[in-house]
Amino acid sequence: MNYKMLLGLALGLGMMGATAAQAQDAKAGESFFKRACAACHTVEAGKNRVGPSLAGVVGRKAGSVDGFAYSPALKGSGLEWNDENLDKYIADPKGTVPGNKMAYAGAKNEADRKNLIAYLNSVK
Ligand code: HEC
Structure with a gap:
């Protein structure tokens, strides 16, 4: 086996690892x-x-589900739900969107939020 084949093998394995991790x-x-x-x-x-x-939810504007009675705070937040904004909101809903009505204290553990956001990316 020459080094190019080895490199290809290493890259391939690396990518398989990443998909499995996700x-x-x-x-x-x-x-x-x-x-x-x-x-x-x-x-x-x-x-x-x-x-x-x-x-x-990933990629949509905050407060945009038809027929749901959002708070004016969330509806007017101007946020789009990408990974970064979801992370902030889930960590601290009240601090991120003051006046919103989600009665959840926040997920303080970063690994929990990361996993959760990977899951939310998978629900279309
Ligand atoms: C006690 C009920 C409750 C729990 C628990 C809760 N939520 Fe919510 N969530 C709400 C309500 C109510 C709203 C709408 C808030 C508003 O209109 O101000 C909301 C809004 C949201 C939104 C904005 C959606 C949109 O369409 O703009 C996201 C994202 C969200 N929640 C994620 C989560 C995640 C992730 C969890 C778990 C970690 C969670 N919520 C736990 C009640 C809850």
Whole structure:
């Protein structure tokens, strides 16, 4: 085996590792979601509970699910739900969007939030 083949093999293995790690994150994120969020949120489109459906949340504007009565604070926040804004909001809902009505204290553990966001990216 020459070094180019070795390099190719190493790159290939590296990428497989990354995909496996992401799948792992999303799986852990799903169980965190069930514990911390599912009382108020579903990931089914059009199915709102106390909170709006989070199906396809990544990439949409805050406060944009039809038929959900958002607080003026969240609706007027101007946020778009990308990984970074989700991370801030989930860590500290009240501090990130003052006056919003999500009654959740915040997920303080960064690994939990990372897994959760990987999961939210997987629910379309
Ligand atoms: C006690 C109920 C409750 C819990 C628990 C809860 N939420 Fe919420 N969530 C809400 C409510 C209510 C809103 C709407 C807030 C508003 O309009 O001000 C909301 C809004 C959101 C939004 C904004 C959605 C949009 O369409 O703009 C996201 C994202 C979100 N929650 C994620 C989460 C995640 C992730 C968890 C778990 C870590 C969680 N929430 C836990 C009630 C809850």
